[in-house]
Amino acid sequence: MSVVTRFAPSPTGMLHLGGARTALFNWLYARHHGGTFRLRLEDTDRKRSTPEAIAAIVNGLTWLGLEWDGEIVRQSERRQRHAEVAHELLAAGGAYRCYCTPEELETMRAEARAAGLAALYDGRWRDRDPAEAPPGIDPVIRFRAPQEGETTISDLVQRDITIDNTALDDMVLLRADGTPTYMLSVVVDDHDMGITHAIRGDDHLTNAFRQTQLFRALGWEPPAYAHIPLIHGSDGAKLSKRHGAVAVGAYAELGILPAAMRNALLRLGWSHGDDEIIDTAQAIAWFDLDAVNRGAARFDMEKLQSLNGHYIRESADSVLLIDLEQRLAARHPAAATDEGRRRIAALLPEAKARAKTLVELADNLAFLFRDPRDAMTPKAHRLLNGLSLETQAHLGALAYMLEELAEWDEAELERFVRAFAEGEGIGLGKIAQPLRAALTGSHASPGIFAVMVALGREETVARLNAVGILASGR
RNA sequence: GACCCCUUCGUCUAGAGGUUAGGACACCACUCUUUCAAGGUGGAGACACGGGUUCAAUUCCCGUAGGGGUCACCA
Numbered sequence: 371m372s373v374v375t376r377f378a379p380s381p382t383g384m385l386h387l388g389g390a391r392t393a394l395f396n397w398l399y400a401r402h403h404g405g406t407f408r409l410r411l412e413d414t415d416r417k418r419s420t421p422e423a424i425a426a427i428v429n430g431l432t433w434l435g436l437e438w439d440g441e442i443v444r445q446s447e448r449r450q451r452h453a454e455v456a457h458e459l460l461a462a463g464g465a466y467r468c469y470c471t472p473e474e475l476e477t478m479r480a481e482a483r484a485a486g487l488a489a490l491y492d493g494r495w496r497d498r499d500p501a502e503a504p505p506g507i508d509p510v511i512r513f514r515a516p517q518e519g520e521t522t523i524s525d526l527v528q529r530d531i532t533i534d535n536t537a538l539d540d541m542v543l544l545r546a547d548g549t550p551t552y553m554l555s556v557v558v559d560d561h562d563m564g565i566t567h568a569i570r571g572d573d574h575l576t577n578a579f580r581q582t583q584l585f586r587a588l589g590w591e592p593p594a595y596a597h598i599p600l601i602h603g604s605d606g607a608k609l610s611k612r613h614g615a616v617a618v619g620a621y622a623e624l625g626i627l628p629a630a631m632r633n634a635l636l637r638l639g640w641s642h643g644d645d646e647i648i649d650t651a652q653a654i655a656w657f658d659l660d661a662v663n664r665g666a667a668r669f670d671m672e673k674l675q676s677l678n679g680h681y682i683r684e685s686a687d688s689v690l691l692i693d694l695e696q697r698l699a700a701r702h703p704a705a706a707t708d709e710g711r712r713r714i715a716a717l718l719p720e721a722k723a724r725a726k727t728l729v730e731l732a733d734n735l736a737f738l739f740r741d742p743r744d745a746m747t748p749k750a751h752r753l754l755n756g757l758s759l760e761t762q763a764h765l766g767a768l769a770y771m772l773e774e775l776a777e778w779d780e781a782e783l784e785r786f787v788r789a790f791a792e793g794e795g796i797g798l799g800k801i802a803q804p805l806r807a808a809l810t811g812s813h814a815s816p817g818i819f820a821v822m823v824a825l826g827r828e829e830t831v832a833r834l835n836a837v838g839i840l841a842s843g844r
Numbered sequence: 845g846a847c848c849c850c851u852u853c854g855u856c857u858a859g860a861g862g863u864u865a866g867g868a869c870a871c872c873a874c875u876c877u878u879u880c881a882a883g884g885u886g887g888a889g890a891c892a893c894g895g896g897u898u899c900a901a902u903u904c905c906c907g908u909a910g911g912g913g914u915c916a917c918c919a
Binding site: 378379380382412413414415417418468470472475479482483484485486487488489490510528531532533534537538539541542544545546547549551552553555556571572573574575576577579597599600602604606607608634637638639640641642643644645646647663664665666667668669670672673674675676677679683721722723724725726734784787788791797798799800801802803805806807812813814815816817818819 | 855918
């Protein structure tokens with residue numbers, strides 16, 4: 371039997387890290403087994419489901435590179451089928467009408483809780499004569515759940531878990547307005563879509579018992595379940611807004627590469643020996659549910675960034691170029707010109723190793739398009755102001771010669787400047803640091819010769835002139 | 845509160861009834877070096893606690909503590 375998995379988010383908000391990892395695991399499991407990965411939107415709560423949320427999910431999955439198979443299933447479009455199943459169950463005696471008012475249920479729960487019990491529906495309409503139904507109340511249809519014995523699920527991650535059936539109540543299948551609830555929809559859709567493996571967050575664990583009971587009542591076989599541990603924030607609490615970025619879209623903006631995100635998410639709750647850097651092809655080959663942990667993991671931004679730095683270094687320049695041009699052009703229009711692209715491309719190989727995010731990479735290249743004097747770091751400022759007369763003379767002489775240098779390439783520049791420093795009997799740093807400050811406005815940058823090549827002779831000379839270095843050499 | 849789950853360095857994790865308890869991120873030092881990174885080398889850092897079982901337990905069992913999840917006509 372071929373594997374069919376699904377990612378089934380409710381489109382009520384952004385696609386967050388936990389959802390993204392659930393999708394990743396489903397996708398990997400399907401790909402590993404040569405199966406199918408479906409996307410299903412659980413939008414049975416039409417009030418809370420929004421087009422924006424649907425777009426966020428679709429965009430998030432696309433950005434992550436988790437392509438789904440077949441059409442997106444929208445649960446709301448399958449209402450008829452869900453209701454039909456509920457009515458069949460009702461006719462067969464597996465469900466019944468309940469005429470409780472919301473207030474009545476509220477009281478029931480409050481009393482149960484006050485008595486120190488779980489707040490469950492007490493089944494008061496389970497065997498009551500429908501003739502006693504109060505007038506003017508639209509009933510809900512409840513599942514006639516087994517009241518004795520126990521239910522066991524064989525979870526692929528959490529192992530066998532058994533629960534006493536008294537811990538579960540008769541859940542609502544069809545609301546008073548006739549619309550299906552999540553619990554019914556999931557069961558019918560998982561069955562109809564032929565889902566073989568339901569891989570989802572641990573928060574659904576207790577649902578698995580209810581759903582298993584419903585599957586059996588319907589005479590169907592439930593899918594294999596795999597409840598993966600939740601992702602927590604750095605303080606160990608459930609991931610939420612206060613933990614900073616939780617939506618995958620935010621990570622794209624922060625300059626995280628999809629490959630890094632996939633790798634980071636993969637290693638949260640899953641491992642393959644001591645392996646840390648695991649690309650997607652390798653992940654597909656290795657991924658399996660038996661290596662998934664059972665405890666929740668905390669999300670670590672530092673590790674993501676470290677991984678991201680690795681994937682940036684591994685990325686082809688041509689790929690990074692497109693992203694960088696966009697990021698830089700937003701602030702410096704010149705970045706989007708031919709000369710701008712040339713400058714970025716020239717420095718990219720050097721700059722790649724110095725950034726953990728694309729934002730940082732763009733920041734590190736921004737000096738190519740602005741006057742260094744406008745954004746001088748304090749250290750760079752001190753560097754230029756504290757030059758001895760001797761050093762000033764050296765720099766001036768060097769700058770003057772640079773104007774006339776025959777070749778303007780990295781090797782030639784390095785050879786020339788080194789020879790110059792040696793000739794004057796001074797360390798290269800004495801020359802390189804002031805040059806760096808003048809050319810980049812910073813005390814730290816990619817290699818100074820690569821910087822000069824990226825800027826070009828004309829711009830290099832102009833910048834040296836602008837801070838008075840060239841003048842002192844004339 | 846009831847039910848269920850979890851517990852190895854700060855974090856993510858490997859691990860086996862007998863190991864100097866391994867790796868990664870972060871941290872520190874050294875190295876490389878024109879700066880900053882990257883790279884290399886090294887360092888510090890963990891089996892929650894208490895009982896069992898056993899020749900031997902961090903590993904198996906039971907408790908305790910701590911953490912988490914679920915208890916809707918939400919999903």
